[in-house]
Amino acid sequence: MDLIADLARDLADVAPRWNFIWLYDPVTGGKILSGIWMTIKLAVACLIFSMIIGVAGAWLQGSPNRFLRAFVNGYIQFFRNTPPFVQLLFFYFALGQFTPVVTAPDGWTVQPIISNVGWAIISLSFFAGAFNVEIFRAGIEAVPESTREASEALGFTRTQTFRYIVLPLAIRVSLPALNNNLVNLVKTTTQAFGIAVPELLYQSVTIWNDYPSAQYPTMLLLFVVYIVLVGILVMGMNRWERQMRIPGYGA
């Protein structure tokens, strides 16, 4: 480790635009690590919530209630057809005003009940969730009506048919599209930078504002970290796809 730190220090001396400062400076190093950790937390929370929204939305779209269906469609149209960054700003600045405040642990200041991290998770989950609804819906439509009828004829309720028959089959069809959308979601977490969520991009920018010589190396680091994070996600998704494979069943 020391060797790498020394190398980075020497490189910064000879090439002033390539200051890999976080390799030898513990303060900036710590910022990068905490940024990565925040990015991972953001991404995992958004992945989970956006999938829950996707499944719930797709289920509601099959509801006999016209108003519920219209509501879900309205939600999809809004979140799919407007820029996610504007959504984030709107959620945080406009809606954030109306949320109740609580007294901070210090006992003096007040803080909103939903932090900027909370708003980032909410906004990004709804954004990716809108696409997930569409993705799951396509998968659900691929499940033959006759399969649904068979479970109906056996006495399954609508919910049981969805939970045990339609959804497991739909997910298998949806996985490739879901894969793409979730990869995009992980990358889109960088937008939380816009409302000062201390994720990796935010920490990187504060570093290169303080040390302009570290700008290019930090950008490279951003690429590397996202390649690794997205790579882990894709590996996980492929593994899931393999586990879900049914012997003797198409595709």
Added chain:
Amino acid sequence: MTWTPDQPIISVKGVHKSFGDLEVLKGVSFDVMKGEVVCIIGPSGSGKSTLIRCINGLNDIQAGSISVEGIEVHDPALDKLALRKKVGMVFQQYNLFPHKTALENVMMAPLLVLKRDKAEVEGTARALLKKVRLEGKEDAYPGELSGGQQQRTAIARSLAMNPDVMLFDEVTAALDPETVKEVLVTIKDLAAEGMTCILVTHEMGFAREVADHIYFTDRGVIVEHGPPDTFFTSATDPRTREFLSQIL
């Protein structure tokens, strides 16, 4: 109304069914007694599938009445679950759950719908698979089974709900000739045990052998019916005669 075994277990009276402007059933009536085996034959599009789908409430009807063991199927307040516990249905395309093994396919409904104990359900399911001669195939997925094996799994799946009536809609139509027989044998065993069966079928030889009564439908009405010996030898309706002459 409570049903007693001296009354028809299924009673269909003046049933009309339309899909939009297309009237598919134009006043169909017939009764089935407990333990009877009834075959419905007739040309394609004459409404055979529609008729038996109405009996377990997969299709609703516009006029007339259907009752199954005293359950009024046309009643808007129908308890579908109660109906479906009594009526099992087997489809032409098997419609097994492709992501579940044969055993799981058979176990699912008793577990989820009847909420029965798992060990007990598994025992019954294994016995049923054995009964339809699928011992050793418990852990195979539908995609790994032949058409005939899938159809027998589907029959076992229906039987697992312990129904009083079984509906079969052209259950051998998608099978190749060699496997047709294994499925027919399974149905015949059931009939011999006294299961009430309504079969839509093109297997005339089979209908002749197992049926107590045969109904011939054409363009939404029953044009001829009778016990097999009279039905096949002395049909009077010209459409029935023409159909039989083509098929026999």
